[in-house]
Amino acid sequence: MEPIDYLRTITRRWLLILIVGLLGGAAAWGYSATLPEQYQATNSVFVTSDRGETTSELLQTSTFTQNLVQSYAQLATTPTVLGPVITRLRLDTTTQALASRVTAVTPLNTVFINITVTSRSAAEAVMLADAVSRSLATTVETLAPTGPDNLPSISVKTVSPAQLPADPFAPNTELIVLTGALVGLMLGILYALAREVLDTRxxxxxxxxxxxxxxxxxxxxxxxxxxxxxxxxxxxxxxxxxxxxxxxxxxxxxxxxxxxxxxxxxxxxxxxxxxxxxxxxxxxxxxxxxxxxxxxxxxxxxxxxxxxxxxxxxxxxxxxxxxxxxxxxxxxxxxxxxxxxxxxxxxxxxxxxxxxxxxxxxxxxxxxxxxxxxxxxxxxxxxxxxxxxxxxxxxxxxxxxxxxxxxxxxxxxxxxxxxxxxxxxxxxxxxxxxxxxxxxxxxxxxxxxxxxxxxxxxxxxxxxxxxxxxxxxxxxxxxxxxxxx
Ligand SMILES: Nc1ncnc2c1ncn2[C@@H]1O[C@H](COP(=O)(O)OP(=O)(O)O)[C@@H](O)[C@H]1O
Ligand SMILES: [Mg+2]
Known part of the structure; x- marks a missing residue:
């Protein structure tokens, strides 16, 4: 078959290809309906140090904090932070399982940590995001060096509490249906071409x-x-x-x-x-x-x-x-x-x-x-x-x-x-x-x-x-x- 014949086959069998595409989309839609809905809530914290009097001192502490923020973000998924959350909220889970639902990221060159928690329930996602950031604050303050007044030199403050998500973030039905339809179209085209090639009549x-x-x-x-x-x-x-x-x-x-x-x-x-x-x-x-x-x-x-x-x-x-x-x-x-x-x-x-x-x-x-x-x-x-x-x-x-x-x-x-x-x-x-x-x-x-x-x-x-x-x-x-x- 020459390239033009492939094209002709596709245009001649467009209806079949379209139907298989639609079936693919419908199947994907059915599949996505079986997936559990998942919600995400994010709590943003700000890491700061109130030490230093002179400009140079302030600059020094600011650089020091920025260097540490990455490490603090890592802390958010450790048992040290998550253990107290499980205890306080009386959750029936392990720190490991909870860690898999928590992500903590620091936007580049900032002292923010965005703590995001995924849950089957929107309210629980909010509750957990807030609890994890509170626990992180406590942990950081325990670990931070203390100043001459014996107070921790670093504090973690929530600047944006978690908001109740209106829509689930997963499953992404549109994407799944689109993928299903595309796969269907491809299969339809392959089927049409295979039939044409294998048809020896x-x-x-x-x-x-x-x-x-x-x-x-x-x-x-x-x-x-x-x-x-x-x-x-x-x-x-x-x-x-x-x-x-x-x-x-x-x-x-x-x-x-x-x-x-x-x-x-x-x-x-x-x-x-x-x-x-x-x-x-x-x-x-x-x-x-x-x-x-x-x-x-x-x-x-x-x-x-x-x-x-x-x-x-x-x-x-x-x-x-x-x-x-x-x-x-x-x-x-x-x-x-x-x-x-x-x-x-x-x-x-x-x-x-x-x-x-x-x-x-x-x-x-x-x-x-x-x-x-x-x-x-x-x-x-x-x-x-x-x-x-x-x-x-x-x-x-x-x-x-x-x-x-x-x-x-x-x-x-x-x-x-x-x-x-x-x-x-x-x-x-x-x-x-x-x-x-x-x-x-x-x-x-x-x-x-x-x-x-x-x-x-x-x-x-x-x-x-x-x-x-x-x-x-x-x-x-x-x-x-x-x-x-
Ligand atoms: N060009 C054609 N258009 C429609 N029907 C046809 C045509 N040629 C043959 N037929 C039909 O096909 C069948 C078989 O034809 P026939 O000439 O008896 O075949 P054969 O002699 O090869 O067994 C017959 O019913 C005939 O009417
Ligand atoms: Mg005859």
Whole structure:
């Protein structure tokens, strides 16, 4: 992924990221609500010495006091100071435990000591701060040197008694919630990126490039449920979807301008990728150019062409291969310029039938009679029938289903075709969703990879900006199609 792709992933999944962020904030808020409230109160004392008569004496004592203040501050957390506090207030605690809740700091170059006490109760914090500073005063006065009058030379006076705190200082809910929300956002972004990186389903032309150098013949959008039922090329001949099939046809013609392929097998990795749909619509697109197009249903495992074309499928390819009838008795004129050879009865040994010499001879003969033959086939991963068929035709068109076929599946499919030296005419990405196509190609982006001649004429815009929803299965039959049997 390139940096721009990361950015796109984030903008595309903004809602998810936002939700995870909000959840993080909410979780942090819940957590902070479980934390006990803590209050702080501060008592400031002033350390002074009233010794000295002359200026120089006063200066001397002042320096002396300032030097000592730091040490006095340290005293505030000693048992000497805290012991009497515990006794006087009858606290159920130890000097050590109390010390952990007391801090005494001296602002730089001053003779102030700020004694701060933390407590679960605001009133107790005040009481303790005052008691500790009183005890500190007593201790300091005991420790200080005495003057000639036997009085302590240093005194500690409270200048700012502790105030009852209005709000707890902890937990800092705002900070905790903000942190939770930020962590949530980060997790959301990481999740979105990880999904994008780990998602191996084919969804862009780049994914195809990563898998192979085979050209992209076209991107067929997804038919909406609300679109008229039936085959796109017939019921919506002017739609972007129909246009996408025409572009596949155009790209096939461009593969070799002097002798364009005259037959193709349509296959894919697994079932329901859209092989049969692509085969029929491609045949219909071909029939717009040529009057002699044949569509063969060579998916002898799950034939569907007869049903899709609303024809009887009992007599067909297998009947011919078994020698019961000739091609002329099995091939059906479906509509103008397009003939259909249904599958016939489903045989127990489809692989054997399709690989037979009879099949080879049949194909040879049919190629003489038709300008273009489209062969529908079973999926390649579970069955190898399409491999043989690809050798009997001018090559294979591999259908990949947007956001369903994985790169691994597509690679295996293409590799197995390459392994038998089959010609791969190209890949058709099927059921592309509109918004996704726009994200990647933009409404007016010209073709990428125009250097490959066969991809040249694809207008990616029309090919990808097709309607969204799926064909519904109920809509397979085309009421307008000519019933020939
Ligand atoms: N471009 C498309 N848009 C919406 N639905 C599609 C599209 N192509 C195929 N489908 C639907 O997907 C399903 C499987 O298609 P089908 O052509 O029978 O696949 P396969 O022959 O590969 O098993 C069918 O219901 C079909 O209507
Ligand atoms: Mg099929």
């Amino acid at each position: 084919v969804s862009t032309e780049k994914d195809l490039d990563r898998v192979s150098s085979n050209p992209l013949l076209g991107m067929v959008g997804r038919k909406r449920r609300t679109d008229p039922a039936g085959l796109v090329m017939r019921v919506m001949p002017h739609s972007a979807l129909a246009e996408a099939y025409r572009r596949v046809r155009a790209n096939l013609e461009f593969i070799d301008v002097d002798s364009p392929p005259r037959s193709a097998v349509v296959t894919s990795a697994v079932t329901r990728d859209g092989k049969s749909t692509t085969a029929i619509n491609l045949a219909l697109a071909m029939a717009e150019r040529s009057t002699r197009v044949l569509l063969i249903d060579a998916d002898l495992r799950r034939p569907s062409i007869a049903e899709l074309c609303d024809l009887e499928g009992d007599v067909g390819l297998t009947t011919i291969l078994l020698g019961d009838v000739g091609p002329e008795d099995a091939i059906v004129r479906w509509s103008d310029g397009i003939d259909v050879l249904p599958s016939g009865a489903v045989p127990p040994n489809p692989g054997q039938l399709l690989g037979s010499a009879a099949m080879k001879t049949l194909m040879k003969r049919l190629l003489e009679d038709y300008d273009f033959i489209v062969v529908d086939s079973p999926p390649l991963l579970p069955a190898s029938d399409a491999l043989g068929l690809s050798r009997l035709t001018d090559g294979a068109i591999v259908v990949a289903r947007y956001k369903a076929t994985t790169r691994q599946q597509l690679t295996t499919t293409l590799e197995s075709l390459e392994a038998v030296n089959a010609r791969i005419l190209g890949v058709v990405l099927n059921q592309v969703r509109e918004h996704r196509a726009d994200v990647y190609y933009g409404p007016l982006t010209p073709m990428i990879g125009a250097s490959t001649p066969m991809t040249g004429p694809i207008n990616r815009v029309t090919a990808t900006r097709a309607p969204k929803a799926a064909f519904d299965d109920s809509g397979r039959r085309d009421p307008e199609s000519a019933r020939t049997k």
